[in-house]
Amino acid sequence: MNLNLLRTLQVLLDECHVSRAAGRLNLTQSAVSRQLTQLRALFDDPLLVREGNRLLPTPRAEQLKLKLDGVLAECQGLLANQTFDPRSWQGSVVLASSDYVAQYILPDIVEQFQQAAPGLRVAYQLWSPEQLTQLGELNIHLVSTMLPEIPPGLCGLAIGADHPVCVMRRSHPLAAVEPLTVAAFTTYPQVKVSGGGDKDSFVDRYLSGKGLARQVQFTVPFFGSALETVSRTDMLMVIPEHIARNMSQLFPITYQPLPFAVPEHKYWLLWHPRFEADPAHQWLRSQVLATMQSSMYSISMI
Numbered sequence: 001m002n003l004n005l006l007r008t009l010q011v012l013l014d015e016c017h018v019s020r021a022a023g024r025l026n027l028t029q030s031a032v033s034r035q036l037t038q039l040r041a042l043f044d045d046p047l048l049v050r051e052g053n054r055l056l057p058t059p060r061a062e063q064l065k066l067k068l069d070g071v072l073a074e075c076q077g078l079l080a081n082q083t084f085d086p087r088s089w090q091g092s093v094v095l096a097s098s099d100y101v102a103q104y105i106l107p108d109i110v111e112q113f114q115q116a117a118p119g120l121r122v123a124y125q126l127w128s129p130e131q132l133t134q135l136g137e138l139n140i141h142l143v144s145t146m147l148p149e150i151p152p153g154l155c156g157l158a159i160g161a162d163h164p165v166c167v168m169r170r171s172h173p174l175a176a177v178e179p180l181t182v183a184a185f186t187t188y189p190q191v192k193v194s195g196g197g198d199k200d201s202f203v204d205r206y207l208s209g210k211g212l213a214r215q216v217q218f219t220v221p222f223f224g225s226a227l228e229t230v231s232r233t234d235m236l237m238v239i240p241e242h243i244a245r246n247m248s249q250l251f252p253i254t255y256q257p258l259p260f261a262v263p264e265h266k267y268w269l270l271w272h273p274r275f276e277a278d279p280a281h282q283w284l285r286s287q288v289l290a291t292m293q294s295s296m297y298s299i300s301m302i
Contacts (some may be wrong), residue, residue, distance in 0.1 A: 082280035086117035096127040097144035098196025104297035146197030158268040160299035195221030200238040
C-alpha cells in the first residue's frame with residue numbers, strides 16, 4: 001500500500017476524470033493512468049468504469065470514497081507540525097539537581113510553571129554524578145549540574161560559571177589568616193557535599209600529587225546540613241563561590257581563595273537527545289534556564 005496511491009484514488013473519485021485528476025495532482029495523464037491500473041489490481045475492482053467521456057465509480061469505489069477522506073486526514077495529521085500551548089499542558093516532568101537548587105531556585109521555577117502551565121505536574125530528584133551515563137534510561141527530563149563540558153551524546157545549555165572556594169565559620173582560627181596555606185588547609189577536618197556535581201575531587205588530586213591528604217570527616221548530600229555543620233565546628237568545606245557568597249547571608253560563614261590553582265566550575269542544563277525536538281521540552285528548558293539565570297541564588301555567565 002502506497003499512500004500516494006490513496007491520494008490519487010481520492011482525487012480520481014472526486015473528479016471521475018483522469019486528465020482533471022492529473023492536473024490537481026501535478027502529474028501527467030499517463031502517470032495517473034498507471035496509478036489507476038495499480039489501484040485496480042490492489043483492490044481487485046475496476047473502481048472507475050468508462051461510459052462515453054465519463055468515468056463512473058463502482059460500488060466498491062463508492063464505499064472507499066466514504067473512508068478515504070478520514071483516513072488521509074488522519075495521515076496528514078501525523079505529519080502536521082505540533083502546536084504547543086503551555087496553558088493546556090497536562091503532562092508531568094521530572095527535574096534533577098543539587099539540593100541547593102531545589103531549596104533556593106526550584107520554588108521560583110515551580111511558581112513560573114504555575115502561572116504559565118497550571119496543569120503541569122513537577123517532581124524532583126536529587127542528582128548524583130553517577131547517573132550521568134544512565135540519563136537516557138532514567139525518567140528525568142532536565143538536569144542542572146556542574147561539569148567541565150556537555151558530555152558526548154547529551155544536549156545542554158550553559159547556565160553560568162565560577163570557581164571553588166574554601167568555606168569556614170566566621171570565628172574560625174583561619175578566618176583572619178590570609179592568604180590560606182596548604183598546610184593550614186590540611187590541618188583541619190573537612191565536610192564534603194556529595195549531592196549534585198563533582199565540586200572538590202580536584203582537591204584530592206592536587207594533594208595526592210604533593211604526598212598530602214585531607215581529612216573528610218563528614219559526607220552529606222545536602223548543602224544545608226553541611227553549612228550548618230561548618231557553622232558549628234572548625235571543619236572546612238570546598239564549594240562553588242556563588243553558593244558560599246549567597247549562603248554567607250544565611251549562615252555565619254566566610255570564605256577564602258584556595259591555596260592552589262582551581263578549575264573553573266561550569267553549570268549546565270542537560271537533557272537526553274530524545275527530548276531535543278519536543279515542543280513541550282523546548283518550552284520547559286527555556287523557562288528553567290531563564291528562571292535560573294535571573295534568580296538571586298543562581299549565577300550569571302562570566
